[in-house]
Amino acid sequence: MSWTISAELIPGLARGAAVLGTGGGGDPYIGALLAAQALREHGDVTVVTLDEVPDDALVLTVAMMGAPTVMVEKLPSLTEVVAPVHALSASLGRPVTHIACAEVGGVNSTIPIAAAAALGLPLIDADGMGRAFPELQMVLPTLYGIDASPLAFSDEKGNTGVLTTVDNSWTERIARVACVEMGCSVMISGFPMSGAQAREALVADSLSLCREIGDGIEAARAEKADPVERTVQLLGGRELFSGKVVDVERATTTGFARGRVRIDGVDASLELSFQNEHLMAALDGVTLVTTPDLIMVLEHDSGEPITTEGLRYGQRVRVISAPSDDRWHSPAALAMVGPGYFGYEVPSHRFDGTAETPAPDAPEVAA
Amino acid sequence: MSWTISAELIPGLARGAAVLGTGGGGDPYIGALLAAQALREHGDVTVVTLDEVPDDALVLTVAMMGAPTVMVEKLPSLTEVVAPVHALSASLGRPVTHIACAEVGGVNSTIPIAAAAALGLPLIDADGMGRAFPELQMVLPTLYGIDASPLAFSDEKGNTGVLTTVDNSWTERIARVACVEMGCSVMISGFPMSGAQAREALVADSLSLCREIGDGIEAARAEKADPVERTVQLLGGRELFSGKVVDVERATTTGFARGRVRIDGVDASLELSFQNEHLMAALDGVTLVTTPDLIMVLEHDSGEPITTEGLRYGQRVRVISAPSDDRWHSPAALAMVGPGYFGYEVPSHRFDGTAETPAPDAPEVAA
Numbered sequence: 001m002s003w004t005i006s007a008e009l010i011p012g013l014a015r016g017a018a019v020l021g022t023g024g025g026g027d028p029y030i031g032a033l034l035a036a037q038a039l040r041e042h043g044d045v046t047v048v049t050l051d052e053v054p055d056d057a058l059v060l061t062v063a064m065m066g067a068p069t070v071m072v073e074k075l076p077s078l079t080e081v082v083a084p085v086h087a088l089s090a091s092l093g094r095p096v097t098h099i100a101c102a103e104v105g106g107v108n109s110t111i112p113i114a115a116a117a118a119l120g121l122p123l124i125d126a127d128g129m130g131r132a133f134p135e136l137q138m139v140l141p142t143l144y145g146i147d148a149s150p151l152a153f154s155d156e157k158g159n160t161g162v163l164t165t166v167d168n169s170w171t172e173r174i175a176r177v178a179c180v181e182m183g184c185s186v187m188i189s190g191f192p193m194s195g196a197q198a199r200e201a202l203v204a205d206s207l208s209l210c211r212e213i214g215d216g217i218e219a220a221r222a223e224k225a226d227p228v229e230r231t232v233q234l235l236g237g238r239e240l241f242s243g244k245v246v247d248v249e250r251a252t253t254t255g256f257a258r259g260r261v262r263i264d265g266v267d268a269s270l271e272l273s274f275q276n277e278h279l280m281a282a283l284d285g286v287t288l289v290t291t292p293d294l295i296m297v298l299e300h301d302s303g304e305p306i307t308t309e310g311l312r313y314g315q316r317v318r319v320i321s322a323p324s325d326d327r328w329h330s331p332a333a334l335a336m337v338g339p340g341y342f343g344y345e346v347p348s349h350r351f352d353g354t355a356e357t358p359a360p361d362a363p364e365v366a367a
Numbered sequence: 368m369s370w371t372i373s374a375e376l377i378p379g380l381a382r383g384a385a386v387l388g389t390g391g392g393g394d395p396y397i398g399a400l401l402a403a404q405a406l407r408e409h410g411d412v413t414v415v416t417l418d419e420v421p422d423d424a425l426v427l428t429v430a431m432m433g434a435p436t437v438m439v440e441k442l443p444s445l446t447e448v449v450a451p452v453h454a455l456s457a458s459l460g461r462p463v464t465h466i467a468c469a470e471v472g473g474v475n476s477t478i479p480i481a482a483a484a485a486l487g488l489p490l491i492d493a494d495g496m497g498r499a500f501p502e503l504q505m506v507l508p509t510l511y512g513i514d515a516s517p518l519a520f521s522d523e524k525g526n527t528g529v530l531t532t533v534d535n536s537w538t539e540r541i542a543r544v545a546c547v548e549m550g551c552s553v554m555i556s557g558f559p560m561s562g563a564q565a566r567e568a569l570v571a572d573s574l575s576l577c578r579e580i581g582d583g584i585e586a587a588r589a590e591k592a593d594p595v596e597r598t599v600q601l602l603g604g605r606e607l608f609s610g611k612v613v614d615v616e617r618a619t620t621t622g623f624a625r626g627r628v629r630i631d632g633v634d635a636s637l638e639l640s641f642q643n644e645h646l647m648a649a650l651d652g653v654t655l656v657t658t659p660d661l662i663m664v665l666e667h668d669s670g671e672p673i674t675t676e677g678l679r680y681g682q683r684v685r686v687i688s689a690p691s692d693d694r695w696h697s698p699a700a701l702a703m704v705g706p707g708y709f710g711y712e713v714p715s716h717r718f719d720g721t722a723e724t725p726a727p728d729a730p731e732v733a734a
Contacts (some may be wrong), residue, residue: 087531091458158533161541164454166525174528177544 002052003208005045005113005123007036012214014110018305019213019231020206021105022294024132024277026064026071027307031110038078038114045113046122047207048098050199053124057195058094060085061102061128062115065136065153065175066185067252067276071107074185076156078118081111083160084152084189085119091150091162092192100124100198102139102191104206105132105277106307111187123207128191130203130325131294134256134276136175137168138337140327141191144201151175151190155182180254203325217303227303228318231296237322237351240281240288241270242300245315250308261297261311263319270319272297273344274308280344281319289321290339292328293351296320321351329356369419370575372412372480372490374403379581381477385672386580386598387573388472389661391644392499393431393438394674398477405445405481412480413489414574415465417566420491424562425461427452428469428495429482432503432520432542433552434619434643438474441552443523445485448478450527451519451556452486458517458529459559467491467565469506469558471573472499472644473674478554490574495558497570497692498661501623501643503542504535505704507694508558511568518542518557522549547621570692584670594670595685598663604689604718607648607655608637609667612682617675628664628678630686637686639664640711641675647711648686656688657706659695660718663687688718696723 005013010032018028039045053059062085064071089096099116101109104127116123128139137148148171154160161178165171171190179186193201216234220227232239243265250259256275263270270288273280278295281288289295297306300316327333329348334356335341338348348356372380377399385395406412420426429452431438456463466483468476471494483490495506504515515538521527528545532538538557546553560568583601587594599606610632617626623642630637637655640647645662648655656662664673667683694700696715701723702708705715715723 091529157537159531159537159541161528161530162458163526163528165527170524170526173548174526174545177548178541181540181544 002046002048005039005047007039009211010036010110012218013207013210014214015217015305016210016213017104017109018106018307019296019298020130020210020294021132021305021307022277022296023274023308024134025103025105025109026107027310028106028110030071030075031107034075034078034081035110035113038117041078042117042120045116047125048122050124050126050202050204053098053195053198055194055196057097057198058092059098059100059124059193059195059198060088060096060189061100061191062112062189063102063108064111064185065179065188067257070184070252074156074183076187078114080154080156080187081115082118083154084187085115087152087154087160087162088150088189088192091152096121098122098124100202101127101206102136103127103129103132104210108132109207109210124198124202125207126198126202126204127206128202130206132277133337136172136188139191140203140325141193141197141201142168142336143327143330143333144197146191146193146197146201148190150192151188153178153186153188155186184252221302228298228320231298231303232320235322237294237320239318239320241265241283241319243270243317245311245313245317248311248313257309259308263317272319275342276308278308279342280339281321287346287349288353289351290344290346290349291342292324292333292337292348294322294324323351369413369415372406372414374406376578377403377477379585380574380577381581382584382672383577383580384471384476385473385674386663386665387497387577387661388499388674389644389663390641390673390675391501392470392472392476393474394676395473395477397438397442398474401442401448402477402480405484408445409484409487412483414492415489416492417569417571420465420562420565422561422563424464424565425459426465426467426491426560426562426565427455427463427556428467428558429479429556430469430475431478431552432546432555434624437551437619441523441550443554445481447521447523447554448482449485450521451554452482454519454521454527454529455517455556455559458519463488465489465491467569468494468573469503470494470496470499471577475499476574476577491565491569492574493565493569493571494573495569497573499644500704503539503555506558507570507692508560508564508568509535509703510694510697510700511564513558513560513564513568515557517559518555520545520553520555522553551619588669595665595687598665598670599687602689604661604687606685606687608632608650608686610637610684612678612680612684615678615680624676626675630684639686642709643675645675646709647706648688654713654716655720656718657711657713657716658709659691659700659704659715661689661691690718
């Protein structure tokens with residue numbers, strides 16, 4: 001059933017999105033500011049469920065691409081947010097009917113709200129990942145054979161490009177170098193798909209889940225309960241570790257924020273490796289959990305999600321983990337987003353710590 | 368008056384274009400092969416003079432962008448040559464009426480012949496420079512306020528992009544990083560202009576001049592005369608130096624072939640600095656001639672032009688120089704293509720050796 005996003009829902013939704021964003025997707029407050037502004041200027045946004053989208057709809061994703069470390073410095077204007085949608089719609093020669101989120105996480109759950117408001121279009125209660133990942137081809141639609149391109153990108157100066165590529169990895173490669181040249185942060189719109197395709201390929205109800213998580217954290221605080229515990233229960237996950245941030249190593253290279261954070265507990269040490277998002281957690285050198293399952297850092301008492309670029313020495317944090325959409329565990333999906341793709345030479349470890357044996361027909365998955 | 372390019376005109380035209388290309392624009396024989404193939408498959412190409420182009424024509428330039436060192440390895444197919452024209456025409460929503468050369472030199476005088484043949488369109492006897500330059504904004508149309516974008520680029524894999532940028536330097540920047548990512552060589556089509564704009568901004572009759580140069584070299588050889596001397600006379604230039612190539616330093620970086628060549632004569636040494644094209648000639652450390660005037664390396668006896676990527680130890684060569692189109696000597700033009708832009712801290716030196724005093728209103732020209 002459809003619902004409405006008004007300005008007062010934004011903070012909870014942005015907080016929940018930042019949890020599912022596993023550290024990436026950019027600063028949720030930047031996106032929340034922009035979404036609130038768009039709702040004030042253009043009115044509330046109607047959110048429709050996947051089964052309400054007509055088969056012949058023209059759905060586009062809208063997202064910010066780049067290093068979150070840069071995004072936080074460059075709040076886009078509404079003009080900039082809708083520019084790639086207009087460019088892509090003109091290129092397709094058809095009006096867009098629905099906006100969807102490519103991922104959940106930080107700005108990339110709230111920017112589509114701003115876009116939908118400014119364009120006067122409904123937003124779909126769904127996204128392409130059920131989490132955040134650093135590269136644009138890393139969405140379930142890629143696994144369903146849906147093309148990322150034509151895909152449009154725009155910067156704050158007024159430069160725009162529309163790409164048509166032979167596969168989604170090439171869309172990522174060309175858009176990424178353009179993004180880096182244009183200042184490490186651009187708005188993109190792509191993955192044109194029908195309602196039928198969206199229904200098959202997207203993760204359903206993810207905006208509703210963001211709301212639930214955000215509201216749950218708020219409610220737990222009000223009830224003097226434990227917001228972290230509440231989030232873990234809601235996601236069917238588990239708490240991995242509790243401690244203090246003692247070391248953060250971070251570099252913005254080739255358009256990504258890459259790094260490692262060390263968290264010291266009472267008698268052990270947890271290391272998280274990230275590329276925009278947290279991709280691997282290791283306890284005293286032993287792998288605990290890896291991508292594609294979710295690894296999230298929350299502030300110790302308030303349960304507030306901390307993005308990778310928000311990590312600071314001395315923060316008291318808890319690290320939790322939760323299962324990803326199950327489709328991310330197919331051999332093809334693991335080849336695309338498993339630890340091997342990111343250069344970590346370990347098998348994928350699920351949120352509960354079990355290592356996945358690569359299927360015999362998936363030799364490209366790092367063992 | 369219009370004339371016709373048939374396959375037998377290609378070798379002379381390509382040779383003349385390689386002379387005016389001042390070492391850049393890629394291997395002329397690669398482009399000649401492709402143009403000859405296109406003429407065989409699609410018939411001869413009509414060449415029209417600038418004053419024959421209707422005011423309301425839609426003129427596009429077609430060129431290969433990238434490092435000539437890579438271009439020589441990757442002969443594009445005709446499908447690849449016309450791909451950016453189709454992409455740009457679709458984006459503009461109007462049929463293209465005329466093809467023009469962005470520059471003269473190497474492949475970039477012959478590729479447009481191939482494009483015109485394959486598209487069944489007339490080619491204009493003109494180009495955007497009257498020589499070759501390494502970056503795409505370095506054309507006279509930029510000085511007349513004509514936008515490079517929308518500009519389309521395509522690679523041999525089937526990837527295409529259409530850029531719309533705030534100025535021509537941004538077109539270059541974004542297209543260049545895409546080009547590098549796509550393998551250091553792409554086909555581009557851009558600078559959409561009317562016939563009236565083309566008449567104002569292009570260098571007239573440059574294809575005819577290429578023919579004259581190429582035919583002149585051939586005729587001089589047949590008459591046992593000096594082909595180098597013949598070329599110098601035709602261009603109103605002078606011979607700078609005669610000697611043997613003793614050192615070539617060349618690197619393909621950020622999409623360009625950059626380097627230096629040393630030529631030793633009887634009792635002196637000439638050094639040429641290039642970035643795709645020859646940009647500066649210095650005799651025993653003293654600047655002789657710089658961009659924008661033309662510096663060309665010809666084989667000692669045959670007068671055959673040698674491109675920068677064709678330079679080899681031991682070649683006996685003569686270096687000649689000739690005046691560029693006079694519009695390249697305005698303060699704005701010198702700021703765009705003078706030696707200072709390329710990092711050479713010398714004033715521009717004309718082909719006859721006189722140094723140009725920068726105009727007082729042009730502080731951006733390196734002194």
